[in-house]
Every structure is written in C-alpha cells, then in structure tokens.
Amino acid sequence: MIHHPIIKVAIPVPLPQLFDYLQTEDGSLTPVGSRVLVPFGHRKLVGIVIAHATESALPTEKLHRIVQPLDQSEPLFDSKLLELLKWCWKYYKHAPGEVVLSALPPVLRNAQGKLPAAPLQYLLTDSGRQRLGQPAGRAKSQHAMLEALADGPKAGDKLSSIGSQWRKTLARLKEGGWVEEETAEAAEPFFTPGPQLTPEQQKAVDKISHDLQHFHCHLLDGITGSGKTEVYMTLIERVLSAGRQTLVLVPEIGLTPQLLRRFRQRLGLEPAVIHSGLSHGKRLAAWAEARAGRALLVVGTRSSLFTPLPKAGLIILDEEHDASFKQQDGFRYSARDVAVKRAAELRIPVVLGSATPSLESLSNAASGKYAWHRLRQRATRASLPHWRVLDLCQQKTYQGLSSSALEAIAEAIDRQEQVMVFLNRRGYAPVLMCHQCGWHGSCDRCDAHLTWHRSAGRLCCHHCGRQRKTPALCPECQADALMGAGEGTQQLEEALEQRFPGLPVLRFDRDRTSRKGVMDRQLEEVMKGEPCVLVGTQMLAKGHHFPNVTLVVIVNVDQALYSADYRALERMGQLLQQVAGRAGRMEKAGTVILQTFHPEHPALELLLTQGYEVYARWLLEERRLAGLPPVGYQALLRAEAHERSQAQQFLQEALKVFPQGEAKANGPIPAIMERMGGRSRMYLMLLSSSRASLHRQIDQWQPLLRDLPSARKTRWAIDIDPQEL
Ligand code: ADP
Numbered sequence: 001m002i003h004h005p006i007i008k009v010a011i012p013v014p015l016p017q018l019f020d021y022l023q024t025e026d027g028s029l030t031p032v033g034s035r036v037l038v039p040f041g042h043r044k045l046v047g048i049v050i051a052h053a054t055e056s057a058l059p060t061e062k063l064h065r066i067v068q069p070l071d072q073s074e075p076l077f078d079s080k081l082l083e084l085l086k087w088c089w090k091y092y093k094h095a096p097g098e099v100v101l102s103a104l105p106p107v108l109r110n111a112q113g114k115l116p117a118a119p120l121q122y123l124l125t126d127s128g129r130q131r132l133g134q135p136a137g138r139a140k141s142q143h144a145m146l147e148a149l150a151d152g153p154k155a156g157d158k159l160s161s162i163g164s165q166w167r168k169t170l171a172r173l174k175e176g177g178w179v180e181e182e183t184a185e186a187a188e189p190f191f192t193p194g195p196q197l198t199p200e201q202q203k204a205v206d207k208i209s210h211d212l213q214h215f216h217c218h219l220l221d222g223i224t225g226s227g228k229t230e231v232y233m234t235l236i237e238r239v240l241s242a243g244r245q246t247l248v249l250v251p252e253i254g255l256t257p258q259l260l261r262r263f264r265q266r267l268g269l270e271p272a273v274i275h276s277g278l279s280h281g282k283r284l285a286a287w288a289e290a291r292a293g294r295a296l297l298v299v300g301t302r303s304s305l306f307t308p309l310p311k312a313g314l315i316i317l318d319e320e321h322d323a324s325f326k327q328q329d330g331f332r333y334s335a336r337d338v339a340v341k342r343a344a345e346l347r348i349p350v351v352l353g354s355a356t357p358s359l360e361s362l363s364n365a366a367s368g369k370y371a372w373h374r375l376r377q378r379a380t381r382a383s384l385p386h387w388r389v390l391d392l393c394q395q396k397t398y399q400g401l402s403s404s405a406l407e408a409i410a411e412a413i414d415r416q417e418q419v420m421v422f423l424n425r426r427g428y429a430p431v432l433m434c435h436q437c438g439w440h441g442s443c444d445r446c447d448a449h450l451t452w453h454r455s456a457g458r459l460c461c462h463h464c465g466r467q468r469k470t471p472a473l474c475p476e477c478q479a480d481a482l483m484g485a486g487e488g489t490q491q492l493e494e495a496l497e498q499r500f501p502g503l504p505v506l507r508f509d510r511d512r513t514s515r516k517g518v519m520d521r522q523l524e525e526v527m528k529g530e531p532c533v534l535v536g537t538q539m540l541a542k543g544h545h546f547p548n549v550t551l552v553v554i555v556n557v558d559q560a561l562y563s564a565d566y567r568a569l570e571r572m573g574q575l576l577q578q579v580a581g582r583a584g585r586m587e588k589a590g591t592v593i594l595q596t597f598h599p600e601h602p603a604l605e606l607l608l609t610q611g612y613e614v615y616a617r618w619l620l621e622e623r624r625l626a627g628l629p630p631v632g633y634q635a636l637l638r639a640e641a642h643e644r645s646q647a648q649q650f651l652q653e654a655l656k657v658f659p660q661g662e663a664k665a666n667g668p669i670p671a672i673m674e675r676m677g678g679r680s681r682m683y684l685m686l687l688s689s690s691r692a693s694l695h696r697q698i699d700q701w702q703p704l705l706r707d708l709p710s711a712r713k714t715r716w717a718i719d720i721d722p723q724e725l
C-alpha cells in the first residue's frame, strides 16, 4: 500500500472543519504553520497547514493535491500560536479557517503576498576602515558615507542624510569592498530613567517582576493618574533588558500619539505599531519585525493579539474593561480573555490595567485567581476631583447646558483654565421632529432615530450608516416646523461659541477627527494650556492627559440608568469615572459636574459617594443574584433575517433541539435594537452555572443547528461570553 501523507488545511470558509489535501507530487511535506494554495470548488484559496496525518475520512482518490506551498522561509506560525488559534476556534465555536486566517496581516491572506525581506544594515570592512584614514580626495560623498559608518553599522535610511545620491554612493562602496551589508539586528533600547516610583507603584512593580519567568495574571487596578503607564514602562524595561518582547494591547481609541511618545522617550525604542487603520504594507512590516523577534515592543489594538512573538516576555492590556476588546462580528473573541490564555501558554505574565476594572476581572481578583494591585493615590500632587450633581428638574437649560454649568465654565475660563464638556452623542441633534404633527426622522432599516447633522444638511443613521438630505419641510404634513430635539456635540459646540464669543471651542468626535491631522492639531492646541473648551464624545475619556483641564461637565448619561442591558450600569460607572479622571490631573484641583434628571438614583448615589470599587461590588452582587456573568456563564445563539418570523422560527427550532444539561436556553428574545441594517435580530440566551456544561451542550448542539430546515434562511452565529444584547 502506498503511503500518502495527508495535509490538514484551515481555509477561510464558514465551515466547521479542516480540509484534507495531498502534497504536490514532487514537493516535500509543507510544514505545519505555512501557507498553501489549494483548490476549493471552482476557486483557489490560501490556507494554512494545521497538521499532517496518515489517514483521511475520505478515500485518497477523492483528495485533491495542494496547488503549491506559498512560504519559502520558516512557517508563519509557530506551534504555540497554532495551539492558541485551535483553542480559539473550539472555545468560540467559530470556523477554524476564518479564525486562523484572521490572525494573518491582510497582505498574507493573498497568494501573492510575501513576507518582506529582513531589513539590512551596512558596516565598514577592514579596507573601508583603512580608506577612512586616508584623505577624501575627490570622492567626497563616498568619504562622508564611510565617516557615517565609522561608529558602527547603520540602516539604509540612516545614510540618506549624505545626499540624494546616497544609494549610488552606497552601491559604489559595496562594489569596491569598502562596505558590506548584513541583516539588521534589533535596535538596542536606550532607557531614560523615569520618576522615582510612589510606594504603591513600587510595590506593584516588585510583585509583578518578582517572577517574570512564569504565567501569572495581574490586575493593575489604579485610578486615573495613579501612574499605571509608569508601572508598565518599568516592567517593559526589565523585560527588554532580558532581551524579550512585550506586547501592549490598547483599545481602539486608546492608541494615542501621547502614549507612543512616552514609550519612545522612556525606552529609547520605536514601538512596532499594529492596528487595522494602518496601510497594509506598514502593518505587514510591523508584523514581520515582531515575528522575526526584532521588534521588541509591539503596541496595537485587538487584532494585534495574534502577532507572532518568538521571544515573548510580557503581555500588557491597558483599559482592560474597554468594550472594543471584544470583536462584535465574525470571529467574536475577547482579546482580553485570549490574551490571558496566550500568556498562560507562553508561560509569561500578563498585566490587565484599568482605573475601572470590568466585573469579570474584579471577580477574578477577589477570588485570588488574579493578583490584585491597587493604586489609590495619584502619582503627582493632584488631588481627586470633587463631584457636583446638578438636578436638571431644578435648572434652566440652554441647548442642553444648565445655567449652573455655564456659570462654572465661565469661572474656570476666568481663572485661565480649561474645561471639558462630555456628551456621548455626535451630530447636532439626536432626532429631527415636526412640531406640527409629531413626525420624526427614523431609519427605515433600523429601530433608531436619524441623527441630524445640521452643517452637513443630512440625517444619518449611526447604526447602519444610511444617510439622506435633511428635508426642508415636514415630509408628513408639509409644515415648516422641523426642529431638533435633544443635543449632540455639534450643538454644544455652537452653544458654547455663542455663549463665550472669542473662546476657542475644540470638538472631538468621529465626524471632526476623521479628517487627517485634525486630532493632532487640536491636541496640540489644548496642550498650549490657554483657556479653551473641549467638547467631545468618549474619544475624550481615554488616554489623554490634559494638565490644565480643571472642570469636566457631563451633559447627560441618564439613558444608562434605565437601560434593558444588564451591563449598562457597569459601563456608565466606568465612563463617568474615566471622564471625571480627566479633571485636575496636575496641581490644580478639579471639579466634575454631572447633569441628571435622576440625582436620587441609587446607582448614581452609590458611585459618587462610595467610589467605583464599592459600586462594582454592589453590581457584582446583583449579577450573583441573577446568575448573570461573571458569576454565571453566558452564550447567545444570534439570528438575523429580513423577516422577524424567519429568525424567530429558526430560534424556536433551535430551542427544541437544545441538549439537556445544566445550561438552560431561553428565548427567542429580540435584540435591544431589533431592526438594524434592514434585518430583524433576535437571540436565544444560554445561561449556566458551569462553563464546562455550557460548552459541552453547545458542542453537541452545533451539528443539530446546521441540519435545521430553517438554518439556511437565516444568518446565525454563536456568541460566547457576549458583550452586547
Ligand atoms: P495612569 O496611566 O494611571 O493614568 P500615568 O502613568 O499616565 O497614569 O501618570 C499620570 C501622570 O503622573 C503622568 O504625567 C506621569 O508622568 C506622572 N507620574 C507617574 N508616576 C509618577 C511618579 N512616580 N512620580 C512623579 N510623577 C509620576
């Protein structure tokens, strides 16, 4: 019998299995972790080799050969990363190929995509050194280049200062044997000492760095301004000194130039940055540098979690409570949870940092699973801000701002200080209404109002992106009576400009800062410290450090108090605390004004009088009573279809075949926003006090779901540890 080695390949198709192929006739066995081009139906797809086998469930005659291996060098993924991806597809019940391919930079998902060559550096040969000792003569630029190399090897781009002809000069010197090239080494970090650590910081650093050789999960629970970033940098310094790599994960909008600058200054190292907003080329280059072990500090958002790190020494996840760490479509993983898993497999420590830790992490810290490091003092002399709650029932408002808030703003400006006005709603008004007949602009594809973007003359849906021109007259009764109801950041900007003529008002929201350079320019303006007002959405809540902001006005968070989402109060508490943390970060004391129609709401009262930790403990107790996460384990079966009845029918059939066990299924339940993008969205909620039972039952259920008659007519997915309902 002929022995045919089988190659098991992950292919980016929404199917739950790996696919078996035969090796090309001439080739040797393509190594595990490498890319291959394979025939699939009428197409040719790029897949990754996951395993070799001697047997297939299919007869050998039925198997196709791979078209060709795509990677000449070492496999792209090492076995540890493959193990992690395998764990991910099993845990998140997602198609293996989609999981594995999503871990590659987009360029490498293409058959033409190649790993870039390692960067080169240039150095003097012996004869080059001799020539340097002789007079330059007429070859001035050659001599200048030799001089530039006198104190050690340099990368090509460092030689460009010689003049525009530097490439030619370099080529001559190489031809003549005066200069040779070699693969560049990792840049040596150059540390600049940081400030003397506070006792709390020192304690955290000592405990975490006490054992950097093993897996431990650390929760760095430090109020804003307590110096968490300083703790990270001290730890990174130690890891770098040992020649090992650190991966720092930040939320989508946490990747600020400020943070990168601090890393650069303190560690003397250019961080390799990886996020989805980069050009494909840059992202590939950073990924390749990390994979080669040359990039010692990798900073990125969620998607950078799967970057290969041959010399991994530490993972840090900043703002660990942030919802953007959970991917909300396709492969719905939590970067926080997978980061902990990855650190465990790599046997390295992981640090989760936040001023407002998630209930998940707090409960893990409370149970002793995570080491808990509290920083409760601000690192600088700044004191904690003082809260003032303004009852909107008792106040006159002017385009959303109460008279007391306006007075406080005027006073701060008189003192030559800066003010931040926070409202998590962009646009001019959240809805456009007819005061004659009550018509209001709503999206025909979503259960949502259209936001009025007045200056653009448009009504926009913030959920599906649909836009239309603002009607001049009411589309229903033709009356000239259309008016905005409620406020968005654009309206606040306008109101403040009218109220304080001549005062700079800087708006920070997606509409404004999506234009290139605007964000940096505005941040620079704020940093000058002149009196001004910053108006913005949660974009302002994170990562920034504005020394002269002493007053924060929170316009409205009342929606969260009565939301149907059980996480709404947790998120509100985090947001309030984060926004408040922007006030009075330096010597000057800060004030936070919270406007609300419900000053007596028990959640608000608890948060403001007792602080986030007590508040979170209370929320955790509520979750315990309801058996909700993180006390209970949850998963959703989500379904969406054009017609509600289709989604409903699928979920009802699914419910009937849900396997018996500890986990219980409930529903169908409409999503909090049922219609979105023209589809009706519903779910079954699965809840269990045992994670193992929940997963076992779902694993038994999945093949039954695929066979349901209605499964083809609906778009459905399993969402493990969901963050949104
Ligand atoms: P966090 O990340 O917790 O918000 P940062 O690390 O950004 O806090 O620190 C807040 C401010 O305090 C920064 O300006 C930082 O330079 C400063 N800082 C941090 N640690 C110290 C320290 N030990 N001594 C003096 N200043 C410090």
Ligand code: ZN
Binding pocket: 434, 435, 436, 437, 438, 439, 474, 475, 476, 477, 478, 479
């Ligand atoms: Zn009308």
Ligand code: ZN
Binding pocket: 443, 444, 445, 446, 448, 461, 462, 463, 464, 465, 466, 676, 677
């Ligand atoms: Zn819409």
